[in-house]
Amino acid sequence: QKEVEQNSGPLSVPEGAIASLNCTYSDRGSQSFFWYRQYSGKSPELIMSIYSNGDKEDGRFTAQLNKASQYVSLLIRDSQPSDSATYLCAALRQAGTALIFGKGTTLSVSS
Amino acid sequence: GAGVSQSPSNKVTEKGKDVELRCDPISGHTALYWYRQSLGQGLEFLIYFQGNSAPDKSGLPSDRFSAERTGGSVSTLTIQRTQQEDSAVYLCASSLEVKNIQYFGAGTRLSVL
Numbered sequence: 001q002k003e004v005e006q007n008s009g010p011l012s013v014p015e016g017a018i019a020s021l022n023c024t025y026s027d028r029g030s031q032s033f034f035w036y037r038q039y040s041g042k043s044p045e046l047i048m049s050i051y052s053n054g055d056k057e058d059g060r061f062t063a064q065l066n067k068a069s070q071y072v073s074l075l076i077r078d079s080q081p082s083d084s085a086t087y088l089c090a091a092l093r094q095a096g097t098a099l100i101f102g103k104g105t106t107l108s109v110s111s
Numbered sequence: 112g113a114g115v116s117q118s119p120s121n122k123v124t125e126k127g128k129d130v131e132l133r134c135d136p137i138s139g140h141t142a143l144y145w146y147r148q149s150l151g152q153g154l155e156f157l158i159y160f161q162g163n164s165a166p167d168k169s170g171l172p173s174d175r176f177s178a179e180r181t182g183g184s185v186s187t188l189t190i191q192r193t194q195q196e197d198s199a200v201y202l203c204a205s206s207l208e209v210k211n212i213q214y215f216g217a218g219t220r221l222s223v224l
Contacts, residue, residue: 032210043202043215044154088154092210097167098144098156099204099213 003027006089006102015111019076021087023102026070029094033065035074036088038104044088048074079109113137115216117203123222124193132188132219136205143186144206144213145178149199157201160186161209193223 005024013019025033032051036044048063050056050072056063062075072091076083086104093100116135124130136143145157156170160180171177175194180186190197200220204213 034212036215043217046212046214049212090154095167097159097209098170099146099154100156101146101154103151103153 003100004089004091004102006087006105008103009106010108011105012108012110013079015079015081015109017079017109019079019083019107019109021074021076021089021105021107023072023074023089024070025072025089025091025100027091027094027100028067028070030091030100031094032092033063033072034090034092034099035061035063035072036090036101037083038086038088040086047087076107079107081109081111083107084109115203115205115214117201117216117219119219120217121220121222123224125224126195127192129189129191130193130221132190132201132221134186134188134203134205134216136184136186136203137214140205140207140214141183142206142209142211142213143180144204145186145188146202146204146215147199148202148218152199154202157188159209190221193221195223197221198223 035047038044050063064073088104089102090099143160159167175191178188200218202218204215
């Protein structure tokens with residue numbers, strides 16, 4: 001079983017809409033979760049980190065964590081064409097060393 | 112430097128040759144990580160350094176892969192007797208301390224012909 005699962009997409013939304021990206025994880029001991037954005041041919045760039053149950057907002061981005069359901073999500077409000085990228089969900093292993101990544105969800109925002 | 116620096120950015124090699132990939136972490140970051148990103152496989156953890164020691168090597172796919180870190184700074188990932196399945200982008204990340212946010216370099220794209 002893959003430790004972090006994401007829908008590969010593509011997820012297509014019109015400009016200005018809300019994009020919702022979802023992720024589940026299997027390691028109940030994981031305490032830290034991250035969303036990275038990766039443009040084609042570029043390295044992953046950190047968007048959000050979340051450590052506690054609930055919501056965490058940063059500008060147009062909101063991360064949500066539900067440890068009971070082992071579920072992490074990322075909402076992008078007022079989506080822009082520049083948001084078109086692959087979004088990687090990652091969980092920090094309980095041992096606290098490696099990040100375990102999902103395969104990523106490709107988001108396409110059309111103008 | 113301002114960010115994690117990796118070299119070379121691209122490497123083409125013949126099957127059976129050895130290659131060395133270099134990572135220069137963000138200044139002051141004690142933890143350093145190597146990942147591999149293959150088509151269809153996502154990002155896979157290879158090895159983690161705390162200072163010069165590697166407490167977690169669990170992701171290294173075979174004994175052809177090794178890595179070292181010297182002076183608590185630069186790290187080198189070595190792949191011996193490269194195989195075509197080694198073709199991937201090798202990414203290095205560093206963090207201030209273990210469990211902190213990891214920042215990635217631009218990666219080395221390795222192509223084994």
